[in-house]
Amino acid sequence: MILKRSIYFILFMVLAINFILMLFFGKETFQIKDKPVTAVKYDYHFVLISEEADNPYWRLVEKGARDAAKIYNVYVEYLGPNQADNTEQLQYMDQSIAGNVDGLIIQGVKNERFDKLVNKAFEKGIPVVTVDTDAPESERAVYVGSDNYRSGMLAGEAFIKDTQGEQLVGIVTGRFESSSQQLRIQGFKDAIQQHKRMKIVATKESKITKSGAVQATYDLLREHPDLTAFYGTSALDGTGIAQVVNQLQLNPYIISFDILPQTIELLENGSIDATVAQYPYQMGYKAIEMLLHLERGEHPGELQFTKTKIVRSEHTPSHKAPMKGAGS
Numbered sequence: 075m076i077l078k079r080s081i082y083f084i085l086f087m088v089l090a091i092n093f094i095l096m097l098f099f100g101k102e103t104f105q106i107k108d109k110p111v112t113a114v115k116y117d118y119h120f121v122l123i124s125e126e127a128d129n130p131y132w133r134l135v136e137k138g139a140r141d142a143a144k145i146y147n148v149y150v151e152y153l154g155p156n157q158a159d160n161t162e163q164l165q166y167m168d169q170s171i172a173g174n175v176d177g178l179i180i181q182g183v184k185n186e187r188f189d190k191l192v193n194k195a196f197e198k199g200i201p202v203v204t205v206d207t208d209a210p211e212s213e214r215a216v217y218v219g220s221d222n223y224r225s226g227m228l229a230g231e232a233f234i235k236d237t238q239g240e241q242l243v244g245i246v247t248g249r250f251e252s253s254s255q256q257l258r259i260q261g262f263k264d265a266i267q268q269h270k271r272m273k274i275v276a277t278k279e280s281k282i283t284k285s286g287a288v289q290a291t292y293d294l295l296r297e298h299p300d301l302t303a304f305y306g307t308s309a310l311d312g313t314g315i316a317q318v319v320n321q322l323q324l325n326p327y328i329i330s331f332d333i334l335p336q337t338i339e340l341l342e343n344g345s346i347d348a349t350v351a352q353y354p355y356q357m358g359y360k361a362i363e364m365l366l367h368l369e370r371g372e373h374p375g376e377l378q379f380t381k382t383k384i385v386r387s388e389h390t391p392s393h394k395a396p397m398k399g400a401g402s
């Protein structure tokens with residue numbers, strides 16, 4: 075009898091200890107919190123819509139916007155097509171307006187649908203800030219980004235300064251329908267217009283991808299093997315051009331856009347001669363600040379240009395000598 079009781083007692087103790095241990099370690103393991111989790115309260119919900127979600131240039135715009143958002147207690151939603159596509163971009167815009175967000179930051183698109191959506195947003199009290207590319211004919215409140223025409227001129231002026239003799243230029247541009255790309259080409263054309271030794275021979279699209287720029291460069295060279303210079307007008311064009319001319323062991327003058335790490339590397343090793351630096355991080359940051367001004371009923375100047383400047387390769391002087399296929 076006593077033995078039986080002792081066994082029951084031991085069994086009971088084992089179970090009790092197990093139970094206590096389970097409570098203790100279970101709580102540790104599953105991290106049951108004593109206090110309920112409270113949701114973070116944001117002051118505003120803004121949406122940023124890019125030309126292409128995973129493009130490294132747009133990731134910098136996003137980073138700038140997110141950093142500013144953290145400081146100003148804003149929730150930023152970042153949206154964009156997987157591959158540049160105006161229709162998809164505008165769908166995101168429409169959805170965001172329908173969702174009554176507090177503000178929109180979007181790359182300007184030059185078409186009627188965009189203008190109508192900006193009006194729709196305006197009627198609902200949602201301010202729109204264009205970033206990177208403006209749409210001045212729309213009712214957008216503010217533009218934050220490069221002066222794209224001026225930056226094209228800067229590229230043209232650098233090209234004039236860095237080269238001698240006859241130059242036949244092939245242009246690789248992001249997308250024909252992008253107005254910032256059009257302005258960069260126009261600025262370049264206007265800058266070199268007085269110089270009879272320079273001629274733009276052909277222009278092809280890269281669809282803002284590196285592989286597109288590679289293809290465009292091959293096509294340009296196949297159709298015009300006498301090209302002596304290339305101008306890449308969107309962030310990955312210069313890297314595509316450089317890849318092809320290196321493979322074919324050609325040595326044309328290359329001027330590109332942006333200072334993404336891959337472009338800097340090509341500038342450092344002399345594959346690219348010069349590039350127009352833009353500041354996408356600052357664009358994203360400032361765009362958030364502009365929306366906050368608008369939310370407070372303040373009216374910042376409608377053109378908020380971020381800096382642009384030429385960055386040259388240390389190897390550029392080698393190109394000052396007349397090149398193969400270039401008369402003096």
Ligand code: BGC
Nearest residue numbers: 125131206282308309310331
């Ligand atoms: C342009 C953007 C474009 C990006 C693509 C940049 O130079 O400013 O409009 O989306 O290149 O890589």
